[in-house]
Amino acid sequence: MIKLKGFTSNIVHHDRQQGYNDNPIHTPIYNSVPYGYKSTQDLMDVFQGKASGQSYARQSTPTTDSLQAMITQTEQGIGSLVFATGMGALSAIFLSLLKQGDHLIASRFLFGNSYSLMTTLENFGIEVTLVDATDVNNVIAAKQDNTLMVFVETMANPGTQIVDLAAIGDWCEQQKLVYLVDNTMTSPYLFQPIRIKASLVMNSLSKYFCGHGTVLGGAVTETGLYDWINYPNIFEAYRKGDTSKWALTQIKKKALRDMGGTLSSDGAYQIAVGAETMALRMDRSCANALALAQMLNAHDKIEAVYYPGLPSHPQHEKATNWFKHYGSILSFDLKAGYDCAALLDSIDIIINATHLGDNRTLALPMAGTIFYEMGAENRAIAGISEQMIRCSIGIEDTEDLLEGFKLGLDQL
Numbered sequence: 001m002i003k004l005k006g007f008t009s010n011i012v013h014h015d016r017q018q019g020y021n022d023n024p025i026h027t028p029i030y031n032s033v034p035y036g037y038k039s040t041q042d043l044m045d046v047f048q049g050k051a052s053g054q055s056y057a058r059q060s061t062p063t064t065d066s067l068q069a070m071i072t073q074t075e076q077g078i079g080s081l082v083f084a085t086g087m088g089a090l091s092a093i094f095l096s097l098l099k100q101g102d103h104l105i106a107s108r109f110l111f112g113n114s115y116s117l118m119t120t121l122e123n124f125g126i127e128v129t130l131v132d133a134t135d136v137n138n139v140i141a142a143k144q145d146n147t148l149m150v151f152v153e154t155m156a157n158p159g160t161q162i163v164d165l166a167a168i169g170d171w172c173e174q175q176k177l178v179y180l181v182d183n184t185m186t187s188p189y190l191f192q193p194i195r196i197k198a199s200l201v202m203n204s205l206s207k208y209f210c211g212h213g214t215v216l217g218g219a220v221t222e223t224g225l226y227d228w229i230n231y232p233n234i235f236e237a238y239r240k241g242d243t244s245k246w247a248l249t250q251i252k253k254k255a256l257r258d259m260g261g262t263l264s265s266d267g268a269y270q271i272a273v274g275a276e277t278m279a280l281r282m283d284r285s286c287a288n289a290l291a292l293a294q295m296l297n298a299h300d301k302i303e304a305v306y307y308p309g310l311p312s313h314p315q316h317e318k319a320t321n322w323f324k325h326y327g328s329i330l331s332f333d334l335k336a337g338y339d340c341a342a343l344l345d346s347i348d349i350i351i352n353a354t355h356l357g358d359n360r361t362l363a364l365p366m367a368g369t370i371f372y373e374m375g376a377e378n379r380a381i382a383g384i385s386e387q388m389i390r391c392s393i394g395i396e397d398t399e400d401l402l403e404g405f406k407l408g409l410d411q412l
């Protein structure tokens with residue numbers, strides 16, 4: 001193995017170090033579902049975990065293994081599992097590690113579908129308390145005797161609130177609670193949650209990893225910081241060997257194997273190719289977002305801009321301390337009386353679409369789309385204004401973006 005320091009150097013040289021026949025520099029796409037062994041004993045050893053190897057593609061293939069190893073390296077963890085989607089990864093974590101009667105503390109600024117997933121967990125008898133996690137004291141106040149886990153996102157979407165990352169990590173460590181951090185909005189290029197003592201890190205690979213909006217995927221990475229001997233819900237069968245790895249084994253068996261939200265080798269291959277340019281794409285899209293945020297912030301038809309790169313953002317200092325860049329999600333409120341849809345329709349460079357982390361700039365009005373189901377009253381509680389537009393800024397040339405937005409606003 002060659003030793004390289006840089007984030008991108010390690011990604012682009014990862015595949016060829018895996019030791020495949022014929023020296024490919026990309027990991028081959030293995031589409032075989034079963035894997036055959038000459039000796040029955042060898043197959044039994046693989047099933048019993050005494051030897052490493054493939055058995056059935058629902059659990060892994062050499063292609064998904066390779067992607068997992070690359071993700072583990074980008075997050076500086078000790079192991080990862082990949083899933084068909086980010087939501088697949090999150091539900092795998094919750095359903096394999098929590099049970100009826102347990103309590104989960106979650107940030108109240110969650111990705112919409114993760115918020116919805118919390119109500120499904122409640123249906124299964126898991127208690128969930130949603131708190132404003134930008135202040136660790138709210139998390140501390142929510143603790144109960146049956147609390148097992150704290151779940152936050154690094155940076156919220158669409159409001160860009162940044163939770164009290166390090167303070168929550170210190171408190172979880174002291175309380176021996178599992179700290180699950182969704183790193184999708186920042187990606188390991190901007191931020192590695194192991195630095196704030198995360199136990200498990202989740203990434204939607206559909207976003208910045210893949211980057212091109214062409215494939216779905218999700219991952220969970222174990223950081224190795226949590227000692228699972230302290231966790232009551234590990235099945236007897238997985239209480240073996242290194243105690244810092246128990247959860248990943250349980251998630252693999254109980255969720256990936258038994259629930260089957262598997263990522264295909266084709267998908268894993270596309271994500272691995274996309275990840276090679278993650279840093280380059282994010283350098284560009286984050287710089288674009290910052291330039292646009294500054295321009296919008298000074299515009300008289302805009303009520304408010306939500307972007308951590310602006311000094312007026314409530315967690316600007318935290319973002320500056322922890323993140324390499326301020327991200328490429330930028331939201332803003334148009335002043336009352338102006339029509340969000342009219343603005344978006346008048347800007348050619350914007351594609352009206354949900355999703356984020358694409359190379360193209362995508363935007364949509366929040367009240368009429370993602371937060372429509374919630375209703376106006378709950379939107380107000382969640383801090384989603386009726387005039388809010390969310391943009392996922394792409395890698396277009398900065399001048400085109402600035403000019404597009406400026407002309408659109410002038411025309412309103």
Ligand SMILES: *Cc1c(COP(=O)(O)O)cnc(C)c1O
Nearest residue numbers: 085086087111184185204206217
């Ligand atoms: C998109 C997203 C997810 C879900 O990922 P999918 O791959 O779309 O299932 C989870 N968390 C955050 C923060 C996201 O942005």
